[in-house]
Amino acid sequence: MNASKIVTACRHCNAELSPETHRSDRKFCSDRCKQADYRRRRKVKDNPVEALVRGNNADLIREVARLYADTGVTIADVTYGKGAFWRKTPHLNVTGSDLLTVPERPYDFRNLPYHDSSFDIVVLDPPYLVWPGNHMSDDRYRNAETTKGIDYKGIRQLYHDGLKEAARVARRQIWVKCKDTVEGPRQRFLHVHLLQDAEALGLRGRDLFILDATSRMPNNHWSTQKHARKTMSYLWVFDVIS
Incomplete structure (x- = not known):
């Protein structure tokens, strides 16, 4: 048998296959996963999922879920x-937590009370804007309550710590929303650094989605334009490697 063709992880849920099932014809850990993967592939056959999504975060999540989340999957946001992420996917089983907005689960995403491998998917969308002082984005993103005084190094560390904790809690995948930003005169390509940090934590980049947002911040605060305006944001899909 050609060892390079032996499958060691379930193609659907990414769970490690037991040694007795390490065969070239074995791709799933159970019939349930085999059937779920078949349904997923049938669902997108005639209407393929595209990497570029135009709309809002709910539109983005709907497309990501079409490819990577079935009804029975457990998700921790x-x-x-x-x-807002879940307004167009009410069929999904989502458990939400947030320091500011979910009083019954006011958890810091860097220190969650969940057991290891508690959810199939963990979704992470930390604050990404470098603190520029008073800014029109405060009302929308509550920057003054989350990232006041934080520079880009601090933002990247915030993502790193969240990824590390998400990797502990997730069985299958981590979905991470991010956006590139500007700090002073320098552009900061967060989506690139995020992949580097995730791989350093042992995660595997599976997919990258791009959201072309139809709702945009006004740009009348600029006196001069120094960089191309970036209206897009990104969502990484990382596989958790058992």
Whole structure:
């Protein structure tokens, strides 16, 4: 048998296959996963999921879920906010937590009370804006309550710590929303650094979605334009490697 063709992880849930099932014809850990993967592939066959999504965060999550989340999958959104991500996917089983907006689960996403491997998927959307002082984004993103005084190094550390905790809690995948930003004169490509940090933690980049947002911040605060305006944001899908 050609060892390079032996499958050691379930193609659907990424769970490690037991030694007796390490065969070239074995791709799933159970019939349930085999059937779920078949349903997923049938669902997107005639209407493929595209990496570029135009709309809002709910539109983005709907497309990601079409490819990676079935109805029975358990999801922890550990930066839940007001639940805007899930407005177009009410069929999904989502447990939300947030320091500011979910009083019954006011958890810091860097220190969650969940047991190891508690959820199939963990969704993470930390604050990404470098603190520029008073800013029009405060009302929308509550920067003054979350990232006041934080520079880009601090933002990247925030993501790193959240990823590390998410990797402990997730069985299958981590979905991470991010956006590139500017600090002073320098552009900070957070989506690139995020992949580097995730791989250093032992995660595997599976997919990258791009959201072209239809709702945008006004730009009349600029006196001169120094960089191309970036209206897009990103969502990484990382596999948790057992």
